[in-house]
Amino acid sequence: xxxxxxxxxxxxxxxxxxxxxxxxxxxxxxxxxxxxxxxxxxxxxxxxxxxxxxxxxxxxxxxxxxxxxxxxxxxxxxxxxxxxxxxxxxxxxxxxxxxxxxxxxxxxxxxxxxxxxxxxxxxxxxxxxxxxxxxxxxxxxxxxxxxxxxxxxxxxxxxxxxxxxxxxxxxxxx
Amino acid sequence: xxxxxxxxxxxxxxxxxxxxxxxxxxxxxxxxxxxxxxxxxxxxxxxxxxxxxxxxxxxxxxxxxxxxxxxxxxxxxxxxxxxxxxxxxxxxxxxxxxxxxxxxxxxxxxxxxxxxxxxxxxxxxxxxxxxxxxxxxxxxxxxxxxxxxxxxxxxxxxxxxxxxxxxxxxxxxxxxxxxxxxxxxxxxxxxxxxxxxxxxxxxxxxxxxxxxxxxxxxxxxxxxxxxxxxxxxxxxxxxxxxxxxxxxxxxxxxxxxxxxxxxxxxxxxxxxxxxxxxxxxxxxxxxxxxxxxxxxxxxxxx
Numbered sequence: 001x002x003x004x005x006x007x008x009x010x011x012x013x014x015x016x017x018x019x020x021x022x023x024x025x026x027x028x029x030x031x032x033x034x035x036x037x038x039x040x041x042x043x044x045x046x047x048x049x050x051x052x053x054x055x056x057x058x059x060x061x062x063x064x065x066x067x068x069x070x071x072x073x074x075x076x077x078x079x080x081x082x083x084x085x086x087x088x089x090x091x092x093x094x095x096x097x098x099x100x101x102x103x104x105x106x107x108x109x110x111x112x113x114x115x116x117x118x119x120x121x122x123x124x125x126x127x128x129x130x131x132x133x134x135x136x137x138x139x140x141x142x143x144x145x146x147x148x149x150x151x152x153x154x155x156x157x158x159x160x161x162x163x164x165x166x167x168x169x170x171x172x173x174x
Numbered sequence: 175x176x177x178x179x180x181x182x183x184x185x186x187x188x189x190x191x192x193x194x195x196x197x198x199x200x201x202x203x204x205x206x207x208x209x210x211x212x213x214x215x216x217x218x219x220x221x222x223x224x225x226x227x228x229x230x231x232x233x234x235x236x237x238x239x240x241x242x243x244x245x246x247x248x249x250x251x252x253x254x255x256x257x258x259x260x261x262x263x264x265x266x267x268x269x270x271x272x273x274x275x276x277x278x279x280x281x282x283x284x285x286x287x288x289x290x291x292x293x294x295x296x297x298x299x300x301x302x303x304x305x306x307x308x309x310x311x312x313x314x315x316x317x318x319x320x321x322x323x324x325x326x327x328x329x330x331x332x333x334x335x336x337x338x339x340x341x342x343x344x345x346x347x348x349x350x351x352x353x354x355x356x357x358x359x360x361x362x363x364x365x366x367x368x369x370x371x372x373x374x375x376x377x378x379x380x381x382x383x384x385x386x387x388x389x390x391x392x393x394x395x396x397x398x399x400x401x402x403x404x405x406x407x408x409x410x411x412x413x414x415x416x417x418x419x420x421x422x423x424x425x426x427x428x429x430x431x432x433x434x435x436x437x438x439x440x441x442x443x444x445x446x447x448x449x450x451x452x453x454x455x456x457x458x459x460x461x462x463x464x465x466x467x468x469x470x471x472x473x474x475x476x
Contacts, residue, residue, distance in 0.1 A: 019223075019227055020223070020227075023221070023226065024223060037220075040221075041221065049234070086216035088212075112212060115209065119216075130213070131213070131216070133186075134213040134216070139186055139187070163175065166205055166209065169209055
């Protein structure tokens with residue numbers, strides 16, 4: 001008989017690997033939903049505890065989906081959430097614009113604030129799809145798997161987000 | 175938007191260089207480019223993976239959550255299982271009843287174990303043990319720091335996330351916080367298991383180990399850990415006894431005038447500062463005190 005105990009999530013090594021692999025992603029995902037990093041950490045914690053509680057029942061290949069679904073359900077039980085705030089990295093400036101140019105820096109700051117506001121005003125469903133793609137570099141297939149919806153639905157939300165953002169930002173440019 | 179398919183492919187990184195070149199001249203691209211590109215510069219707040227994992231592991235290791243076994247699909251099996259669970263839980267709770275004690279920040283607790291051994295639990299620490307089987311197995315789980323005074327008997331084991339300490343009868347202090355693991359032996363001898371190594375500590379020897387550094391054994395002099403003697407706490411204790419404790423702690427003599435020695439005192443005093451300690455006791459009871467001579471204090475009521 002094949003010894004599967006080494007592979008299932010009750011094994012600490014396996015569990016640790018699993019945590020390493022998914023905790024940051026799950027945290028981001030939850031943050032895009034609730035906009036509160038403490039709450040997001042709690043969701044992460046609680047979801048991994050559920051995984052551990054059910055470690056003997058979960059097929060390893062389904063564990064990721066179980067994890068994200070659990071977190072999602074936990075979130076659905078709490079309706080209220082904060083406005084999602086994002087910080088941004090200093091940008092690499094191209095097109096010959098001097099980075100020190102105060103006008104440019106101000107414009108950039110304003111633009112990023114507008115953009116961040118527009119993202120916060122997306123529906124929860126649009127925002128999480130859009131940010132998972134933009135910040136976490138996730139492909140539609142993977143997002144569909146995380147959210148437990150079809151790839152078509154992901155694409156629809158993505159387009160919805162783009163249309164709304166374009167409306168909000170208009171012809172503003174950095 | 176006219177170029178729906180192209181836009182979606184673009185964001186999914188699926189456009190070939192030729193398709194991308196064609197797409198770049200469209201109005202959609204011009205409008206979406208700043209949105210799409212700048213959005214990638216955002217980031218979610220920091221997430222401390224290691225710290226969060228440690229927290230998680232502490233919860234799991236303390237048996238606050240248990241992994242459940244799955245029970246078949248069929249109803250009768252489920253019913254049978256429920257019965258088994260009810261019986262097993264009963265047995266489990268009878269035999270496996272966990273006693274759990276924890277302390278918060280700036281809180282120290284003194285506990286007596288079933289066999290007269292005692293523990294002083296430092297702040298932000300937790301212990302658990304099974305009182306029902308204490309007679310045959312003296313095992314305690316510890317997170318944080320505690321001082322143990324162990325009555326002679328069978329093996330007495332302290333388990334922590336970092337390592338294990340095994341003794342027969344002695345006094346010792348264990349600190350297991352994050353990946354720091356330290357053990358001080360005050361009386362007798364203790365055996366420390368850390369990783370795959372074992373260390374025997376004799377009286378007044380201490381063991382220091384962390385995951386990354388080489389473990390070492392050192393000598394020390396104190397009689398009892400400093401943290402364990404920093405405060406005396408009383409709950410509805412006659413003033414007479416509180417005064418005795420003050421005298422002992424600060425090596426002073428206290429006499430009283432017009433003071434009811436039987437009145438009850440609830441509170442605590444710090445061992446670090448005598449004036450502060452005297453105030454901690456006298457102010458709530460509306461008493462005054464004067465220093466009459468070196469180490470001689472008089473308490474009186476106005």
